[in-house]
Amino acid sequence: xxxxxxxxxxPVEQRRGYMPGVSVxxxxxxxxxxxxxxxxDGSIIPGGMxxxxxxxxxxxxxxxxxxxxxxxQVIKQLLYITDMEAHAASGRAVRAAFxxxxxxxxxxxxxRRLADPAMLIEIELVVDLPDSPAGRPxxxxxxxxxxxxxxxxxxxxxxxxxxxxxxxxxxxxxGTVAGVGDWRRQAEKVYENIGHVLQAAGxxxxxxxxxxxxxxxxxxxxxxxxxxxxxxYQGDYPASTLVEIAGLAQPEFxxxxxxxxxxxx
Amino acid sequence: MSYTTITPADAKPVANxxxxxxxxxxxxxxxxxxxxxxxxxxxxxxxxxxxxxxxxFENLRQVLQAAGxxxxxxLKITTYITRLEDFPAVAxxxxxxxxxxxxxxxxxxxxxxxxxxxxxxxxGMAAIG
Numbered sequence: 046x047x048x049x050x051x052x053x054x055x056p057v058e059q060r061r062g063y064m065p066g067v068s069v070x071x072x073x074x075x076x077x078x079x080x081x082x083x084x085x086d087g088s089i090i091p092g093g094m095x096x097x098x099x100x101x102x103x104x105x106x107x108x109x110x111x112x113x114x115x116x117x118q119v120i121k122q123l124l125y126i127t128d129m130e131a132h133a134a135s136g137r138a139v140r141a142a143f144x145x146x147x148x149x150x151x152x153x154x155x156x157r158r159l160a161d162p163a164m165l166i167e168i169e170l171v172v173d174l175p176d177s178p179a180g181r182p183x184x185x186x187x188x189x190x191x192x193x194x195x196x197x198x199x200x201x202x203x204x205x206x207x208x209x210x211x212x213x214x215x216x217x218x219x220g221t222v223a224g225v226g227d228w229r230r231q232a233e234k235v236y237e238n239i240g241h242v243l244q245a246a247g248x249x250x251x252x253x254x255x256x257x258x259x260x261x262x263x264x265x266x267x268x269x270x271x272x273x274x275x276x277x278y279q280g281d282y283p284a285s286t287l288v289e290i291a292g293l294a295q296p297e298f299x300x301x302x303x304x305x306x307x308x309x310x
Numbered sequence: 311m312s313y314t315t316i317t318p319a320d321a322k323p324v325a326n327x328x329x330x331x332x333x334x335x336x337x338x339x340x341x342x343x344x345x346x347x348x349x350x351x352x353x354x355x356x357x358x359x360x361x362x363x364x365x366x367f368e369n370l371r372q373v374l375q376a377a378g379x380x381x382x383x384x385l386k387i388t389t390y391i392t393r394l395e396d397f398p399a400v401a402x403x404x405x406x407x408x409x410x411x412x413x414x415x416x417x418x419x420x421x422x423x424x425x426x427x428x429x430x431x432x433x434g435m436a437a438i439g
Binding site: 051064066127153207214219245291301 | 340344369422
C-alpha cells in the first residue's frame with residue numbers, strides 16, 4: 046500500500062475522471078474477472094446501460110469487499126463497451142459515484158459484443174490491497190457468487206513476481222499460422238504456446254492470475270474453445286474476460302489470449 | 311532493469327516483441343490507455359494515424375518519465391487500433407520509439423475507442439526502479 050498517482054506534463058486526464066498512471070509497491074494485488082450486469086439467474090438486468098453499469102459495479106464491490114478493499118484502491122480499470130454513446134450518456138456517472146474522488150488508470154474500448162449479446166458493458170479491475178503478503182498463499186482464487194462458470198471472480202497475488210505474457214496467437218515457431226480457418230486447432234495452438242511461455246517463466250497453468258480472450262466470433266469460440274481451455278487449466282481457473290473484437294494483427298488469427306501469471310519471489 | 315525477459319524455445323513471437331516479461335522488483339506502474347489528445351482534450355491528427363500514433367507513444371513516454379522511468383521499463387503494452395490497415399504505419403512509428411525489441415505486446419482491432427476520432431490507444435504496465 047504505497048500508491049502514487051502519476052500525472053504527466055500535460056495532465057489532460059485529470060479532468061476526465063482517471064489518472065494517466067498509478068504506481069504501487071506490489072505487495073498484494075487483486076485481479077478481478079470482467080464483470081457484467083448479469084443477475085443470479087444468468088439473465089442480464091433490464092434497464093439499459095445505467096442499470097447494467099450499476100449492477101456491474103455492485104458485483105465488483107462485493108469482490109473488492111471480500112478482499113478487504115475499496116474502490117479508492119483500484120489502480121486500473123478496463124471497460125469493454127458495446128455502445129459508447131450510451132456509456133457517455135448514462136454509464137459514466139454511475140461508475141463515478143462508486144469511485145468518489147479516487148482516480149484509477151483507465152482504458153475504455155468499444156467492442157463488437159460481449160459474452161451475452163445483451164451485455165452493454167463489462168468492467169475489470171486491478172486493485173492494490175492492504176496488509177503484508179507474509180504468511181499468505183501465493184494465490185487466493187475466489188468467487189463471491191455461485192456462478193458455476195469456469196473462472197474465478199477474484200484472484201489475489203500475495204507478494205509474487207508478476208509475469209506478463211504477450212497476447213498469444215496460433216503461430217508456429219517458423220512464423221506460419223496454425224489452423225487457418227480452424228477454431229479448434231487455433232485454440233489448441235494458442236494454449237500450447239501459453240504453456241511454453243509459462244514454463245519458460247517458471248510457471249504452470251495453475252499460476253495464471255488473469256486471462257483475456259479476444260476472439261473474432263464468440264459463438265464459434267464457444268463451440269471449440271472451452272474444451273481446450275478446460276484441458277489446459279484442469280479446474281484451476283484464473284479470473285477471465287471474453288471479448289469479441291473486429292480484428293487481430295493478421296486476418297488469419299481467430300483468437301488471441303493474453304495471460305498474467307505470478308510465481309513466488 | 312527490474313524485469314527478466316522470458317524467451318521460450320518452443321514458441322516464437324510473430325514480430326519483434328518479447329514473449330513475456332517477469333517482474334523482479336521495483337514499483338508496478340499501470341498506465342491508462344493513451345490517446346492523441348492535447349491538453350484541452352482536442353483530438354490531434356484527426357484522420358491521420360501517423361500523427362496520432364506519434365502523439366500516443368510520446369504520451370506513454372511522458373507518463374513513464376513522470377513516474378521516474380522510461381520506455382525501456384515497460385513490461386507489456388497493448389495497442390488498440392480501429393482499422394487493421396493502419397497497423398503497418400503504427401508498427402513503423404512504434405519501431406522508432408522502441409529501437410530494440412518491444413515489450414510483451416498485444417495488438418487488437420476494436421470497434422471504436424472513447425471518441426469516434428480516435429484511431430489508436432496504447433496502454434501498458436511497467437516495472438520502475
